[in-house]
Amino acid sequence: MNPYEKFAYCKSQDTLAEKLNVERRTYGKWENGTTIPTIDKVADICNVLDCNIDYLLGAEELVGFSPSTIASHYSKISIDIINKAIGDSDYRDFLNHFMHPDNCYALVNSTTLNAWEENLAEDKTGNIQEPLISLITDIFHSYQAFTPLSQYDRASLRTYIISAIPQNKISFTSKKLDESINVCTCLSTNIIK
Structure with missing residues (x-):
């Protein structure tokens, strides 16, 4: 044999x-x-x-x-x-759980996305009123969905938001015109200046 x-x-x-x-x-x-x-x-x-x-x-x-x-x-x-x-067996168990690719991706995505949402919430958006804040939040969620984590940064977020805001739905006049979002009514005077 x-x-x-x-x-x-x-x-x-x-x-x-x-x-x-x-x-x-x-x-x-x-x-x-x-x-x-x-x-x-x-x-x-x-x-x-x-x-x-x-x-x-x-x-x-x-x-x-x-x-x-x-x-x-x-x-x-x-x-x-x-x-x-x-x-440390507890530490080892933690590593074994979170280093598994399925769990690792979920943890990283959750942590990163939560941090970005907190950052967005703290970054002058507290001074933005409806309906503009809802529009920006929706655009931000789209940015999260279509931008790889490695490319997240303030510059790309700003560029994305600017490109995604529908220009025909934004107005900068002091009076509300048709169905467009009046930026002047959504922002404080200091931010507008």
Whole structure:
């Protein structure tokens, strides 16, 4: 009996990727270093290849380094975070929960969007009255929906708001004309000046 027969799926990227339940492209990116597998996929690789994680990550080549240093090197996570997680199970549970991609995105989006909404609320909008404030808030929510988080900044928000305000619905006269929003009645005299 051939002792390597159980590793027959290692003959190609296609067969190994299939065994790991990932696309061949994904596995190829891991091999060439373009991306790295998630920790659960690293565990799957270890199970499929019947090896421990130290061996998989090349720990034999890193003699003299602590497991925390090796983990930090390969994961790019701060060694302080790793050491804290090793010593504090509550912290580790928190990290494991919020570092999962589904939970991480939700947390980051929620935190970032809440911070931007608070910033908008504190940034002179307290002096803007209806119906202009509703229009600006709607435009802001559109900005949040269509702008990647990495591109959020005051300049892009201002540009977006200016481009999204329908010019035919805004009036700067002192009297209300038709159905347009009269800016003079929505802003304090100081802001108008």
